[in-house]
Amino acid sequence: MNSVLIYPNLSEFIGIYRNFMxxxxxxxxxxxxAFNKTIW
Known part of the structure; x- marks a missing residue:
């Protein structure tokens, strides 16, 4: 039963993590x- 509850949270976490990255x-x-522009 626990694994069933974890899966939605996991997918949500992955979505949040991907957006953050x-x-x-x-x-x-x-x-x-911007850094390259300042150098050149």
Missing amino acids: TRKLRNVTKHSI
Whole structure:
């Protein structure tokens, strides 16, 4: 019974984690682009 209750939470957690990581990656790419502009 526990595994049945865990699965929805797990999928929700994965969705939240993916959104967080994509946001982080976007911020990193923005910063790296700005950084490259300052160098060149």
